[in-house]
Amino acid sequence: MTATPLILCYHAVSPTFPAPLSVTPTDLERQVTLLLRRGFTGTTFTQALEEPSPRRTLVVTFDDAYRSVLESALPILDRLGVPGTVFAPTDFIGGEGPMTWPGIDQWIGGPHEPELTAMSWAELAELADRGWEVGSHTCSHPRLPEEDDDELVVELSRSKRHCEERLGRECASLAYPYGAYDARVGAATRAAGYRFAATLPSRLDHGGPLEVPRVGVYHRDGMSRYRVKVSPVLRALRSSSAWAVLERGRARATRLRDRP
Numbered sequence: 144m145t146a147t148p149l150i151l152c153y154h155a156v157s158p159t160f161p162a163p164l165s166v167t168p169t170d171l172e173r174q175v176t177l178l179l180r181r182g183f184t185g186t187t188f189t190q191a192l193e194e195p196s197p198r199r200t201l202v203v204t205f206d207d208a209y210r211s212v213l214e215s216a217l218p219i220l221d222r223l224g225v226p227g228t229v230f231a232p233t234d235f236i237g238g239e240g241p242m243t244w245p246g247i248d249q250w251i252g253g254p255h256e257p258e259l260t261a262m263s264w265a266e267l268a269e270l271a272d273r274g275w276e277v278g279s280h281t282c283s284h285p286r287l288p289e290e291d292d293d294e295l296v297v298e299l300s301r302s303k304r305h306c307e308e309r310l311g312r313e314c315a316s317l318a319y320p321y322g323a324y325d326a327r328v329g330a331a332t333r334a335a336g337y338r339f340a341a342t343l344p345s346r347l348d349h350g351g352p353l354e355v356p357r358v359g360v361y362h363r364d365g366m367s368r369y370r371v372k373v374s375p376v377l378r379a380l381r382s383s384s385a386w387a388v389l390e391r392g393r394a395r396a397t398r399l400r401d402r403p
């Protein structure tokens with residue numbers, strides 16, 4: 144019997160960045176430590192899926208390759224003995240200036256703009272040398288279901304090739320930007336040669352190796368919401384069909400409430 148790995152999805156890690164997608168180093172350390180105390184062992188995304196373990200397995204992933212992951216998360220995870228997994232949007236790696244796409248653009252031009260700096264290829268190589276996995280997060284971070292067939296091939300294949308050429312290792316995994324994918328995107332991901340791909344759904348049921356669900360951890364989670372998110376009871380509920388019914392009910396209630 145193998146246990147379903149618990150796969151967390153972080154983005155930036157900073158003591159001062161107030162963005163919803165950033166967590167403080169203190170929270171990251173406390174959150175990962177809690178799971179290690181509960182008997183989880185840390186490994187990388189592909190390793191966890193390729194060699195499923197009967198033990199409780201924890202995977203800590205970081206989307207977007209913010210430099211703050213190198214500066215703030217690496218020392219913590221090193222100390223805790225957990226290798227991370229970074230999903231890199233390859234057009235921005237080593238680029239001058241901030242990364243930019245809808246969702247983070249509001250921080251450009253303000254005091255927190257430097258938080259949007261991506262790592263360089265040399266920095267990603269350093270992480271890989273330390274046992275971290277580097278996967279693709281496409282080239283330009285688009286919503287893949289909105290791309291046409293040709294653009295999909297470029298976003299998926301070119302980013303994979305760049306990772307492999309620059310790091311000298313197989314790029315086996317992908318995280319869909321915004322967690323957005325559909326059947327056509329899944330087929331293109333398979334055709335591009337990825338073996339595993341990460342989503343970010345509300346419902347945690349596994350749809351196969353190219354639809355691997357993760358639990359997103361955000362600024363406002365702190366420890367109290369985080370404990371609920373990683374609790375076995377909630378994870379089991381989010382994997383069940385009952386969750387879909389609850390979600391539909393919640394969406395309906397929101398629609399009714401928001402009616403003019």
Ligand SMILES: [Zn+2]
Binds near residue numbers: 206207280284321
């Ligand atoms: Zn992203």
